Amino acid sequence: MNWDKTICASRTEVVWQSCVAKGSHSPALLLLLCFFACACSTQPVPQSRHAGNGETPEQVGGQPHTIAAEGVLPWLRWANFSDGRQNVQAMYEAINYAPAWVREGQATPQALAVISALVNSQTKGLNPEDYDASRWPSRLIALKAAPGSADTVAQFDAALTINAMRYLSNLRIGRVNPKPVEFGIDLDQIHHDLPHYLAQQILTASNLPDTLNRVEPQYLGYKRTETALQTYLTLAAQDQGVQLPDPRQTVTAGEAYSGVEQLDKRLRLLGDLPQTAVVAAGPAIYEGPLVEAASTFRPGMG
Numbered sequence: 001m002n003w004d005k006t007i008c009a010s011r012t013e014v015v016w017q018s019c020v021a022k023g024s025h026s027p028a029l030l031l032l033l034c035f036f037a038c039a040c041s042t043q044p045v046p047q048s049r050h051a052g053n054g055e056t057p058e059q060v061g062g063q064p065h066t067i068a069a070e071g072v073l074p075w076l077r078w079a080n081f082s083d084g085r086q087n088v089q090a091m092y093e094a095i096n097y098a099p100a101w102v103r104e105g106q107a108t109p110q111a112l113a114v115i116s117a118l119v120n121s122q123t124k125g126l127n128p129e130d131y132d133a134s135r136w137p138s139r140l141i142a143l144k145a146a147p148g149s150a151d152t153v154a155q156f157d158a159a160l161t162i163n164a165m166r167y168l169s170n171l172r173i174g175r176v177n178p179k180p181v182e183f184g185i186d187l188d189q190i191h192h193d194l195p196h197y198l199a200q201q202i203l204t205a206s207n208l209p210d211t212l213n214r215v216e217p218q219y220l221g222y223k224r225t226e227t228a229l230q231t232y233l234t235l236a237a238q239d240q241g242v243q244l245p246d247p248r249q250t251v252t253a254g255e256a257y258s259g260v261e262q263l264d265k266r267l268r269l270l271g272d273l274p275q276t277a278v279v280a281a282g283p284a285i286y287e288g289p290l291v292e293a294a295s296t297f298r299p300g301m302g
Contacts, residue, residue, distance in 0.1 A: 062097070063150065063151070063154030063155075063158070064088075064092050064097060064099075064154055064157060064158045064161070065089070065092060065097055067088075067154070067155075067158045068085055068088040068089040068092060068158070069085070069089070071085040073155065073158055073159060073162065075132075075135075075139075075155050075158075075159045076132060076159055076162060076163070077129060077130070077132050077135070078130070081162050081166075084162065084165055084166070084169075087165055087193075087194050087195050088158070088161055088162060088165065088195075090193075090195035090196075091161060091165075091194075091195035091196075091198050091199055092161075093195075094195060094196055094199040094200075095199055095203070099153055099154075099157045100157055100160070100161055100198075100199070100203055101114075101156070101157050101160045101161070101203075102143070102153050102156065102157055104147070105143070105147025105148060105153065106143065106144065106147060107140060107143060107156075108203075110202065110203055110204070110205060110208055111160055113205075113208035113209065114160065114164050114167075114202065114208065115136045115140075115160070117167065117208070117209070117212055118131035118132070118133055118136070118163055118164075118167055119131075119133045119136065121133070121167065122233065123229070123230065123233065124171060124216070124226070124229075125225075125226070125229055126167070126170055126171070126175070130166065130170075130175075131163040131166060131167050132159065132163055139156055139159070142156070143156050161198070164198060164202065165194055165195075165198060168194060168197070168198065168202075168212075168215055169194065171212070171215050171216055172215050172216070172217070235269060235270065238269060239266070239269060240265075242262055244259040244262050244263060244266065245257075245258045245259040245262075247259075251286050252286070253286060253287055253291045254285065254286070254287050255285070255286055256283065256284055256285055256286070257284055257285070257286040258284055259284075260279070260284040260285065260286060260290065261284070263286075263290060263294070264279050264290060267290065267293045267294065267297060270297065272293040272294070272296045272297040273289060273290070273293035274289075277289040277293070
């Protein structure tokens, strides 16, 4: 008996049952639990010839072929992928139409790592819902519940392939592709077309975050922008999201302004108003430290 495999399977079952029992709808929580369960299987995964319990590769493989040929997958938020249809076909051809992200009926460690990247794509300046972020937890549960279903495996596999390609493209060249024909990724001065890069690098990666980091532009301006983005995402998470009241005309020092309290909090959060600054209580008057802090804020915003 393979005790390592048995223990890993038991851990996976316990984690999933706990997650379902608690009724968790958090993508981050579900994915964290999935990573925990699969921690004992993080080595590169060769392409399996087994789709699931009782399903042959041919049964599953024919479906991604059909999905790619149609260029539409209702499972997706953006169901029409006709612009990437040829890339999807080429990727599955490269692996002989075997499932790319599923082994023995379950998502591979590479699949879970890619899903995690999609869910957290806001840290790269992208919109997670463009890659079905909120839908992956329920898809993982469906895959777990029906590992032998050719339909479920095929749709899960195709959905992740399409979203992974969209993500890689957007990560490398942005959401607007200046060259929609013959897209390629230039990595370490070697030209890799997207389908083969996905098949040869992503599906077998032992350290997927590092592989994805190397897809991003490496020049200094991009790195600085990414660092600034993390700062503003952190600030946005701390902010209550209350908009400042819009005055009918410019407010000058000494005048009443109903948004004094919100302005105080916002300027302290951004660092323009020192935490030790004392703003007079009482009537909402735009004066003192607020005026000075606001004057510092405006030039800093360019």
